[in-house]
Amino acid sequence: MSPDDLKKLAAARALEMVRPGMRLGLGTGSTAKHFVALLGQRVAHGLDVVCVATSEATQAQATALNITMSTLDETPELDLTVDGADEIDHDLRLIKGGGAAHLREKIVAAASARMIVIADDSKLVSQLGQFPLPIEVVPFGLAATRRAVEAAIIDAGASGELVLRRRPDGAVLVTDGGHYLLDAHLGRIDLPDRLATLLNAVPGVVEHGLFLGLATGAVLAGADGIRLMGEVD
Numbered sequence: 001m002s003p004d005d006l007k008k009l010a011a012a013r014a015l016e017m018v019r020p021g022m023r024l025g026l027g028t029g030s031t032a033k034h035f036v037a038l039l040g041q042r043v044a045h046g047l048d049v050v051c052v053a054t055s056e057a058t059q060a061q062a063t064a065l066n067i068t069m070s071t072l073d074e075t076p077e078l079d080l081t082v083d084g085a086d087e088i089d090h091d092l093r094l095i096k097g098g099g100a101a102h103l104r105e106k107i108v109a110a111a112s113a114r115m116i117v118i119a120d121d122s123k124l125v126s127q128l129g130q131f132p133l134p135i136e137v138v139p140f141g142l143a144a145t146r147r148a149v150e151a152a153i154i155d156a157g158a159s160g161e162l163v164l165r166r167r168p169d170g171a172v173l174v175t176d177g178g179h180y181l182l183d184a185h186l187g188r189i190d191l192p193d194r195l196a197t198l199l200n201a202v203p204g205v206v207e208h209g210l211f212l213g214l215a216t217g218a219v220l221a222g223a224d225g226i227r228l229m230g231e232v233d
């Protein structure tokens with residue numbers, strides 16, 4: 001099976017958790033896209049759910065599939081969010097934001113009673129940090145914020161290069177929230193809680209891609225089948 005087949009398999013298993021009447025958070029990325037597509041098929045056959053998207057891209061996909069969409073202002077409490085991840089460790093800690101959507105993804109996950117991660121099993125790691133940690137920052141004061149982020153990283157016992165994320169055409173990438181991204185190439189994050197706390201305290205940092213204590217379960221698809229972690233019904 002190709003990695004994309006595995007992503008679809010994980011998405012299909014997570015779809016089994018969806019019940020009529022649920023309020024759902026819809027993630028962003030290639031794996032979440034499969035989930036939204038499969039959800040759209042169920043909706044076309046009469047499933048009644050209300051959804052909140054974590055990005056403009058997911059909003060457009062779900063709307064095109066006639067999925068009933070809402071906002072966190074109208075629907076501030078969600079039953080379940082299904083989203084992908086860039087890394088997941090054995091304690092359900094995540095790095096997210098490879099798709100530049102982690103700000104809204106974290107807000108939506110925090111508003112959800114449950115967050116299920118769907119991924120191919122290559123995302124499972126014993127140690128977070130090989131994937132560059134996305135740090136969303138306000139454009140104003142970028143150089144000063146960068147210095148403060150570098151200090152926070154060193155304070156957390158890590159080190160590595162910060163790279164301003166660009167689009168394929170070379171322009172600086174601007175997130176759905178109008179911010180920039182600094183990708184921290186750390187290699188390993190030994191103290192994720194400490195790093196998260198220190199980054200949260202930097203003025204100019206809007207949000208980072210460490211999701212700690214948010215995921216309640218995971219569906220990981222691999223060559224040997226589906227692996228469930230945490231609470232998945």
Ligand code: 5RP
Pocket residue numbers: 027028029030031032083084085086095096097098099100101102105
């Ligand atoms: C977007 C994300 C995605 O969930 C993450 O990048 C995984 O994407 P994919 O399913 O395409 O591997 O965090 O901000």
